[in-house]
Amino acid sequence: MQNNNIVLPTQTLGIIGGGQLGRMMAIAAKYMGYHVHVLDPTPNCPTAQVADGQIIAAYDDLNAIQELSRVSDVITYEFENVDLEAASYIENLGKLPQGAYALEITQNREKEKQLMKELDLPVPDFAIVHNGKECEEVLKEVTFPVVIKTCRGGYDGKGQLKLESELDIQEAIQFVEKNKHCIIESWLTFDKEISVLFTRTQTGDIEFFPVAENEHKDHILSRTTVPARVSLEVQEKAYKAARLLADKMNIVGTFAIEMFVTGEGIYINEMAPRPHNSGHYTIEACNISQFAQHIRAICGLPLIPVELLQPAAMINILGEDVTSTLQAMKQVNKGYVHLYGKDEVKTKRKMGHITFIGENLQEQIEKFEEAKQ
Structure with a gap:
């Protein structure tokens, strides 16, 4: 459910996440006349330094999500790993115009790639694996190098491993056994x-x-x-x-x-x-x-x-x-x-x-x- 009403300046914007993106959102909102509240577990986080108030709590704390919803007329987020239950709760209140679906897709590399394939968009060849045996079977058929990534989490190179040759298969198996849900992609040489x-x-x-x-x-x-x-x-x-x-x-x-x-x-x-x-x-x-x-x-x-x-x-x-x-x-x-x-x-x-x-x-x-x- 999306709220198509105009949220007027002087009303309150809630932000889930208190990093630099939230900070720059808050600065833009303040210039436009909005009040800003942020939910973040770190006191005096970057966004809180320019906001009107902060709720100090974990992102999946539903009591904190309810409080943010109470004080906010509209809510946004500055990162994609927002708790989906929390996002759905806010969406059902009509206060999350972005909705929970975009989060569901972008939180999961498998769903992301499947959606792109459904739209016939060009993506590297990929395979999904859940355990070491599946990983080993896939790697028998690929042309190296490839890259293996966790399907959830990871940014700035975290949660991924480049495999140069068959010599890296055992390391890949250990990676999958640790992280479970992974995607193996062809390594692209790009301009x-x-x-x-x-x-x-x-x-x-x-x-x-x-x-x-x-x-x-x-x-x-x-x-x-x-x-x-x-x-x-x-x-x-x-x-x-x-x-x-x-x-x-x-x-x-x-x-x-x-x-x-x-x-x-x-x-x-x-x-x-x-x-x-x-x-x-x-x-x-x-x-x-x-x-x-x-x-x-x-x-x-x-x-x-x-x-x-x-x-x-x-x-x-x-x-x-x-x-x-x-x-x-x-x-x-x-x-x-x-x-x-x-x-x-x-x-x-x-x-x-x-x-x-x-x-x-x-x-x-x-x-x-x-x-x-």
Whole structure:
């Protein structure tokens, strides 16, 4: 059940999850005049620092979910591993425009890939396994390398293992015996990775952001550049695939789809039913950010047609880079720094990002990298 009523400014938005995505959602909502409450188990989490109130509890605490529902006129989430029982409860109250179905699909790589196959979208060959014996049988028939992933959980390279040859089969069997429900996929050699972000309303209107090109280091997004260096044909294929998935899943809000580009073809990789790291550039480079557009969609407001004002490059700031980045920014007078307010600096943890905009992006980035050294 979806609520198509307009949630007016001065009403309250509830957010499940208190990380950086929730923080940037909350900032956008506050600019628009909404009150914000967040549910997160960590006191003074990044979102709580800019919200009006926080419920400190586990995400699957139904008493806490009921309290968040009581104080909120509409509820959203900043990550896909939301408890489905909790999501269904809020949806039945008419306060979760995004619904529980998008969560159900994106929480499970098997359901995700099966849906893509049903829509005849290009995906790598895959097989589902539940135990070591099934894993061994599948690996007898594949062409190496392949990648094995848990069907639930995992991000930034966690919960997956690349298998280079038959010598890795025993390690794969142990991986499956530990994690049970897994997917084995063909390893794709691709030219680049792109992401398509869009926002869809409760009535089906949709606005696409420019196709973004992503670079990873150690499985973590390192840089996003916009516009992506791909042909119009690839862009059209990417938008068409995204539109098919958006309509099939009845998406509401901002949604991200990661794809691989091989020549003039695409393969769909994974989806995220909320704003995405690769869309952070929209804050400075577009006439409306992925976060503000998301708030408009879930609150029943019309979307703003998206314009890319200037080319952009977004670079993640990980824990090991915080000091050198801030030192470099004393010498570089271009670039917008966003820090997320996390209380503990950890290696490989996303602590913030920096966005460069303008026509001379490569020159700006080179100066920044030199200053970091």
